[in-house]
Amino acid sequence: MKMNMVEAINRCLNQEMERDKTIAVMGEDVGVDGGVFRVTDGLYAKYGRERVIDTPLSESGIIGTAVGMAALGMRPVPEIQFQGFEYNAYHHFVQHCARLRNRTRGSFTCPMVVRLPATGGIKALEHHSESLETIYAHIAGLKIVYPSSPYEAKGLLAAALSDEDTVMYFEPKRLYRAFKEEVPEERYTIPIGKAHTVKEGNDVTLISWGAMTYISKDAIAEAEKAGVSVEHIDLRSLAPCDWESISNSVKKTGRCVIVHEAVKTMGFGAEIMARIMEKDFLSLEAPVKRITAWDITVPYPKLEDYYFPDKKRILKGIIETAKF
Amino acid sequence: MPVTKVFEGKVDYIQILDKDGKIDSALDPKLPSELLEKMYRYMVLARAWDKKNLVLQRTGRMYTYAPVEGQEAIVIGSGLAAAPTDWVFPTYRETFLYHMRGASLGELNVGWMGWEDGLKIDQKMCCFPLAIPIATQFAHAVGGAYALKLRGINSAALVYGGDGSTSEGDFHDALNFAGVWNSGVVFVVSNNQFAISVPRKWQTKSETIAQKALAYGFKGVQVDGNDILAVYSVIKEAANKAREGHGPTLIEAITFRMGPHTTADDPKKYRSEEEVAYWRERDPITRFQIYLKGKGIWTQEYEQKLQTECSALVEEGVAKAEGFKADPKNIFKFVFKDMTKDLEEQMNECFSQ
Ligand SMILES: Cc1ncc(C[n+]2csc(CCOP(=O)(O)OP(=O)(O)O)c2C)c(N)n1
Numbered sequence A: 001m002k003m004n005m006v007e008a009i010n011r012c013l014n015q016e017m018e019r020d021k022t023i024a025v026m027g028e029d030v031g032v033d034g035g036v037f038r039v040t041d042g043l044y045a046k047y048g049r050e051r052v053i054d055t056p057l058s059e060s061g062i063i064g065t066a067v068g069m070a071a072l073g074m075r076p077v078p079e080i081q082f083q084g085f086e087y088n089a090y091h092h093f094v095q096h097c098a099r100l101r102n103r104t105r106g107s108f109t110c111p112m113v114v115r116l117p118a119t120g121g122i123k124a125l126e127h128h129s130e131s132l133e134t135i136y137a138h139i140a141g142l143k144i145v146y147p148s149s150p151y152e153a154k155g156l157l158a159a160a161l162s163d164e165d166t167v168m169y170f171e172p173k174r175l176y177r178a179f180k181e182e183v184p185e186e187r188y189t190i191p192i193g194k195a196h197t198v199k200e201g202n203d204v205t206l207i208s209w210g211a212m213t214y215i216s217k218d219a220i221a222e223a224e225k226a227g228v229s230v231e232h233i234d235l236r237s238l239a240p241c242d243w244e245s246i247s248n249s250v251k252k253t254g255r256c257v258i259v260h261e262a263v264k265t266m267g268f269g270a271e272i273m274a275r276i277m278e279k280d281f282l283s284l285e286a287p288v289k290r291i292t293a294w295d296i297t298v299p300y301p302k303l304e305d306y307y308f309p310d311k312k313r314i315l316k317g318i319i320e321t322a323k324f
Numbered sequence B: 001m002p003v004t005k006v007f008e009g010k011v012d013y014i015q016i017l018d019k020d021g022k023i024d025s026a027l028d029p030k031l032p033s034e035l036l037e038k039m040y041r042y043m044v045l046a047r048a049w050d051k052k053n054l055v056l057q058r059t060g061r062m063y064t065y066a067p068v069e070g071q072e073a074i075v076i077g078s079g080l081a082a083a084p085t086d087w088v089f090p091t092y093r094e095t096f097l098y099h100m101r102g103a104s105l106g107e108l109n110v111g112w113m114g115w116e117d118g119l120k121i122d123q124k125m126c127c128f129p130l131a132i133p134i135a136t137q138f139a140h141a142v143g144g145a146y147a148l149k150l151r152g153i154n155s156a157a158l159v160y161g162g163d164g165s166t167s168e169g170d171f172h173d174a175l176n177f178a179g180v181w182n183s184g185v186v187f188v189v190s191n192n193q194f195a196i197s198v199p200r201k202w203q204t205k206s207e208t209i210a211q212k213a214l215a216y217g218f219k220g221v222q223v224d225g226n227d228i229l230a231v232y233s234v235i236k237e238a239a240n241k242a243r244e245g246h247g248p249t250l251i252e253a254i255t256f257r258m259g260p261h262t263t264a265d266d267p268k269k270y271r272s273e274e275e276v277a278y279w280r281e282r283d284p285i286t287r288f289q290i291y292l293k294g295k296g297i298w299t300q301e302y303e304q305k306l307q308t309e310c311s312a313l314v315e316e317g318v319a320k321a322e323g324f325k326a327d328p329k330n331i332f333k334f335v336f337k338d339m340t341k342d343l344e345e346q347m348n349e350c351f352s353q
Helices: A005-019 A043-047 A059-071 A087-097 A150-160 A211-225 A243-253 A268-283 A301-306 A311-323 B033-058 B072-081 B096-100 B105-112 B136-150 B169-181 B228-243 B273-280 B284-294 B300-322 B341-350
Strands: A023-027 A052-054 A075-078 A113-118 A143-145 A167-172 A196-199 A204-208 A230-234 A237-239 A256-263 A289-293 B087-089 B157-162 B185-191 B219-224 B249-254
Touching (some): A005 A167, A043 A052, A059 A075, A143 A150, A196 A211, A204 A211, A211 A256, A243 A268, A289 A311, B033 B072, B033 B300, B072 B228, B136 B157, B136 B169, B136 B185, B169 B185, B185 B228, B219 B228
Parallel strands (some): A023 A052, A143 A167, A256 A289, B219 B249
16 A cells, blocks of 8 residues: 555554554654644544553653553553654663663563654754754664655564564654655564665665655766766664675775765764774775764754755765765 | 641632623722733734734745734733843743844744744843743743842743643752742743643643642742733732742643644644633633723724734734845854854855855
8 A cells, every 4th residue: 555654654553553452652642633743643542541642741751651661561652742852851761771671681671662753854943853863872772763764664663563672763754744655554574773775786885764865866866867876775773783784885886975864973974984994994995975964953944954965965975976 | 646737738819800801809900001001902913913923824934833822911911010121931832022022023033934043132131042842941940040149130030831841840840949949930831721732631630730839839829811910910929029039939820722732733633612612702802802991991993003003013024024034154153152163164065055
């Protein structure tokens, strides 16, 4: 069936809640309202207040209670309405979600899937446009997945919901309704920790995730017209990260461009570059290039287009790297 | 062992002007008619501005907007009750305060039309930049009041929030600090019954929000938030108390958000037409109009003249805001006092294309 990303996530939650009675969705406006983006629409009517919980307005309360639920036998799916509001809950992610297994040597675990509507490009108010994957990537013990299409969204969410650790599940808001694609009705999973080769190529490797995978596609098509063959890798999951696929591709092309929506300094691209230096230095024929947001606060809507990597910047990066 | 009562609390509810515009003469603050007219004028202007902004948003001329319809008495009553040197710490719902402190409607809409420059506030206006992250503003007001006191400035700090905001830990941190520090802060909670879709009863088991102050050691009071005379009186008293060094007050103003939460919201999903109709009858402007009519201030001609005046002001504001332009390089220029070399390079790259 053709679905957009909102429908794919919604369908998945519905299916998984049918399959596993310990799954509960919780957060601000996720119940009666069906979520401010309608991602949880219909779940309240079907599963009731016990498993689709409109919580008080407190991110700290939401994640704190979810830790208790997860540790004592449930699989909570808390939503942080916009990722830019997760800071109130951050201590729970770092101090408990990431550590519970380790500090109890496995007798307690924290299997929850945190839904994080992220990314900008939708002309939203202040604090509604962040893409903060790196602040979790720095914490040992948190998994991070970042789908870039409806198909990936459904498969990765199903995998996250049967994972035994806390999974930070990023939803690129900008892609929620950007396009539809064929998504299987029946349950399937996409393995966490495995990258996806969107397109094979020989001259340059382009690595992206989330909304930037979608944005990069146009630039890649242009580059190909200009005679540059691009291998496009969509990471799908940042932690664990598929270093092997990156390495194999860079060995083949000798050139690499990384595109991400977060700011440049200490963005996930920095880690990718470091790994390439460690593993594939001798295969490199050009410096690895990053196309990222600038090291500034996400601007208000009027000037936000200056902030995000766009087709033009990505294309320029590909060509420069290919020609180096 | 005997049982002794160690704590007992009470919370008053204050209404001066009822929904039909009848005044409780014992509580009548007997305000001068210029002030009454000012109250009415600001409420009418706020509503005209608000309605216009909704239209602008629907027609793609404004980004997400948080309407104030139904809550005008709280914004305007408190804004007028505060001394001009009292500081206000608003949320997205009280931006009209900036206008009351001297910003033009055009300047006000520059922010809603997507420019940071909307928050380029002259500090002389004594307005903090609005807070979008819920409840973060409360502690800022407590800290702000501390700083004012240390600097020998005798001003109260008024800080705003919604019923939903009282669920955040930040709200409780701020009340606790304010109690311990005996801060000159007035907490104004606009209980408009919903936090986006979530009803007040799902936020807290407490019967009132006002009573939360009692737990932190200071007074909490409920007021009819659609009665501008009550709002004005209660806030005036609390602000005086704050300035006189007698500590904080929490005011729960009971009201209703008549419109959507923001333009991105569809309230039909979570509230009934009857509920909206119930509150429509309690409109803050209508009852005040009846009251002013009784006093011989309000007439049809008065209204017509005022409406014409307000819509002209609104149109002028919209034109100003739509004509606003700023240097796109500003997105780099205010990160630090002095731009780093690295940022300068990034800026040049950004604008080289
Ligand atoms: C920390 C934080 N979490 C979530 C949001 C998203 N959000 C914006 S307004 C709102 C509801 C606020 O309700 P309330 O405090 O009652 O104020 P009202 O909007 O009704 O005036 C929510 C959840 C936010 N802005 N900040």
